[in-house]
Amino acid sequence: MPSSDEVVGHLLACFDAVYRVLGENAPRMTNDAYVVRSHEMSRAFGAVALEMRSFLDDASIRPLPVIEAVLSHAFVNDETGAMTLYAMAMVVGPRILVSVRDAHELLGSDPVMGALLDHAAQVGVAEIVSVGEVAKGQAPIEDPSWQEAARDLSNTLESSGNAESFGLSR
Numbered sequence: 195m196p197s198s199d200e201v202v203g204h205l206l207a208c209f210d211a212v213y214r215v216l217g218e219n220a221p222r223m224t225n226d227a228y229v230v231r232s233h234e235m236s237r238a239f240g241a242v243a244l245e246m247r248s249f250l251d252d253a254s255i256r257p258l259p260v261i262e263a264v265l266s267h268a269f270v271n272d273e274t275g276a277m278t279l280y281a282m283a284m285v286v287g288p289r290i291l292v293s294v295r296d297a298h299e300l301l302g303s304d305p306v307m308g309a310l311l312d313h314a315a316q317v318g319v320a321e322i323v324s325v326g327e328v329a330k331g332q333a334p335i336e337d338p339s340w341q342e343a344a345r346d347l348s349n350t351l352e353s354s355g356n357a358e359s360f361g362l363s364r
Contacts, residue, residue, distance in 0.1 A: 211257035213240035228275025283325040292359035
């Protein structure tokens, strides 16, 4: 069974990856609504990452590369930001939530860790809901090549062993 430091460190790597990639790409997005949502999501995930970092002595934890890769690829495929937000709401975000749930099962008996994980889950859910709210005001994307590229994001995670979550041993 992993230690609480290993579990929190792994989740920190997930949240930090979202924070960094969205923060870097948001200013380059061409859709203003997606720019704002990406900035806000980056800040929310960054705040959780900072909170997690305060529980750890190890400052060497780096963002999870597979999350960085998927979110960066989403931006490269669609500079409006639509695919990046799609990736967060449908591909990356749900897997992070499953990872948080799994961590809660491992550490939930510790009230401090339980509160940290509850907060992380609440932020994740709120951000996914916020993407849905922003998407309501946008035209649907019916481009088959865009839709194929979006499906490829999920396939990338599945082929890397992250079909349902980002696990706790990666």
